[in-house]
Amino acid sequence: MQTDATRTGELGPAVVPVTTPAFWQETRALTRRWVLQASRERMMIVFGLMQPLLWLLLFGNVFSGVARWRPDVFGTDSYLAFQTAGIVALTVLGNAMMGGVPLLFDRESGMLAKILVTPSSRGSLVASRFFFTSAFSLAQSLLILLVAFLMGVRIASGLSGFVVILWISLLLSVGFTVLSLMLAFLFPHHGAFFAVTGFITQPLLFLSTALMPRQVMPAAMQAIVWMNPLTYATEVARDAMLRPVPDGVLLAQASAVLLLFDAAVFWKATGVIRRRLE
Secondary structure, three states: OEEEEEEEEOOEEEEEEEEHHHHHHHHHHHHHHHHHHHHOOHHHHHHHHHHHHHHHHHHHHHOOOHHHHOHHHHOOOOHHHHHHHHHHHHHHHHHHHOOOHHHHHHHHHOHHHHHHOOOOOHHHHHHHHHHHHHHHHHHHHHHHHHHHHHOOOOOOOHHHHHHHHHHHHHHHHHHHHHHHHHHHHHOOOHHHHHHHHHHHHHHHHHOOOOOOOHHHOOHHHHHHHOOOHHHHHHHHHHHHHHOOOOOHHHHHHHHHHHHHHHHHHHHHHHHHHHHHHO
16 A cells, blocks of 8 residues: 655655555654653653552542442442542543643654654654553553552453453543644644643543542533543443443443544544644
């Protein structure tokens, strides 16, 4: 398979054939760049992995008596088991929303301009960042599940539930990672980027079922939470954590909603990023 891609060099735009194998080679090379860059920032990796664990430990202890008060609403008498799914979803969301930051800093430092004058595909640049962010999000999810396991939390549905949690985490990561990449190309400076992502993330957190069940929320909020992609991912992951057999209907509905969300964001982001890279 071969397509034509427009490359911009010192002599102006030129059409250069880009083959599919070359695209994946470029994507792998650029992904290795992100891995090397992250390996040089070990403190960022350590604190990035530790933050969700602190949420797990702190909230699990602070609200430990809440689930025992209303086990019929929480679905369990262990708040730690209840919140594990929410912490996984929150971690995936937070990491995805920060996925575009290195590209933004590359723009500000001039590194992105240098990469763009090389014969590499524009698509491989975005794809490499997407793959790295998604992989890091899944690694964080696995670590949270491992720590929760060591604290006594078990996935009631076993291996099938484990696969369901990873699947729904991936769907959640895709849409918000692409959104972050779009914002990284849309805003010229990191100040605006962090302001907007913070403005998006906080309402998503508190208008979801990540930390509390929908039944204990005010009536107005109960109607809003189902408009939130984070709620769908959390509910599916929690169902897999607490029920011996995952709810297939809930999984299908949530997957459809998240796929539609991912497709809508991807469609919008494609136009924005293409215009910025021209």
